[in-house]
Amino acid sequence: MTKLGEISIDSKVIKANAAARRTYDDKRIIKDREKLKKAIEEYLEKANQTDLEEDEKYGAEERGDELPEDIEEKEKRINRMKEIVEELKQAQKKLKASGKKKINITDEDAQFQKDGARIISGYRAQVAIDSKEQIIVANDVTNEQNDTTCLIPMVDQTCENIREFKKETNSDDEEKLKIIADSRYNLELNLAELEERKEVDAYIPDMRDQAKRRGKKTDEDSPFHMRKFILNREENYFICPAGKRLNYIKQKKHRNRLVSIYTCKECNDCQYFGRCTTDKKGRSIWLSEYAHLTMKMRQKLSTAEGKKIFGIRKITVEPALGNLSQNLVFREFLLNRVFLKL
Ligand code: SF4
Numbered sequence: 001m002t003k004l005g006e007i008s009i010d011s012k013v014i015k016a017n018a019a020a021r022r023t024y025d026d027k028r029i030i031k032d033r034e035k036l037k038k039a040i041e042e043y044l045e046k047a048n049q050t051d052l053e054e055d056e057k058y059g060a061e062e063r064g065d066e067l068p069e070d071i072e073e074k075e076k077r078i079n080r081m082k083e084i085v086e087e088l089k090q091a092q093k094k095l096k097a098s099g100k101k102k103i104n105i106t107d108e109d110a111q112f113q114k115d116g117a118r119i120i121s122g123y124r125a126q127v128a129i130d131s132k133e134q135i136i137v138a139n140d141v142t143n144e145q146n147d148t149t150c151l152i153p154m155v156d157q158t159c160e161n162i163r164e165f166k167k168e169t170n171s172d173d174e175e176k177l178k179i180i181a182d183s184r185y186n187l188e189l190n191l192a193e194l195e196e197r198k199e200v201d202a203y204i205p206d207m208r209d210q211a212k213r214r215g216k217k218t219d220e221d222s223p224f225h226m227r228k229f230i231l232n233r234e235e236n237y238f239i240c241p242a243g244k245r246l247n248y249i250k251q252k253k254h255r256n257r258l259v260s261i262y263t264c265k266e267c268n269d270c271q272y273f274g275r276c277t278t279d280k281k282g283r284s285i286w287l288s289e290y291a292h293l294t295m296k297m298r299q300k301l302s303t304a305e306g307k308k309i310f311g312i313r314k315i316t317v318e319p320a321l322g323n324l325s326q327n328l329v330f331r332e333f334l335l336n337r338v339f340l341k342l
Pocket of ligand 1: 240241242243244264266267268270271272273274276277283
């Protein structure tokens with residue numbers, strides 16, 4: 001039924017059955033407590049004022065509230081205040097117990113998710129779809145707030161499902177699986193992981209490359225971006241646009257990868273000081289151990305075949321997600337704390 005040679009991965013934010021206003025962090029708890037304190041003070045002040053006015057009207061002996069017209073309104077306000085106190089207590093308790101920075105007290109697993117211009121409390125549904133029939137070959141629902149961490153689990157699940165499928169159908173197809181995803185899934189560490197998976201051939205641009213291909217400007221257009229510096233691999237130093245040397249200083253671990261640090265000692269007298277760097281210690285370059293993988297991916301995506309393969313996702317995974325959202329109207333979970341499979 002399916003060709004299972006080209007798989008596009010994409011995600012869709014799905015709203016949790018929980019209102020965003022019930023999401024709390026420490027800052028909001030403090031702010032809400034202050035607001036509540038102010039509201040109580042204002043309420044008491046108003047009540048005192050009303051008492052004085054009633055004393056004047058009925059005399060101090062009468063309580064004046066025997067048959068108040070707004071008793072219902074008063075009760076409502078007091079009950080609402082009690083509810084807020086209770087909710088804030090609950091939020092603080094749950095926040096502390098979870099160890100998270102933010103928590104939605106209706107659905108504790110839901111996270112704030114960026115969905116276009118909106119921020120909603122929800123989940124990210126991941127799908128891997130084959131290019132021929134738009135069959136979903138792998139799926140997941142996570143509360144991760146971005147797609148980068150979801151790529152490798154999705155690739156592994158896809159490979160596993162396809163291995164099973166091939167076994168069941170006695171397929172001897174040895175062709176590498178082409179994995180196509182947009183720049184939200186690109187991370188150097190992901191590219192390094194994918195290099196290890198010999199059955200996979202990935203087509204995933206980085207943010208800057210994707211922006212450039214859409215005709216947008218990026219920081220790489222600056223004449224002082226690190227890509228404008230020339231690396232001498234043999235002697236391990238960079239040459240800057242002013243022709244000065246940036247020497248290798250050391251290696252260190254940064255965001256789970258090794259980076260080599262190079263610095264220039266001649267920046268203070270340079271005519272470009274202030275544009276290239278404002279650091280009095282001189283310009284430095286941090287070169288990741290996986291930087292070559294980004295260049296390799298760019299190279300692959302710039303070929304006619306690379307462009308054609310990457311273009312597939314537009315006519316496979318995007319319509320499939322559109323179908324789920326528009327035709328099947330699946331935009332929101334109807335239960336709390338239950339992971340539904342697509
Ligand atoms: S500021 Fe330093 S690194 Fe930048 S161009 Fe001048 S000498 Fe080169």
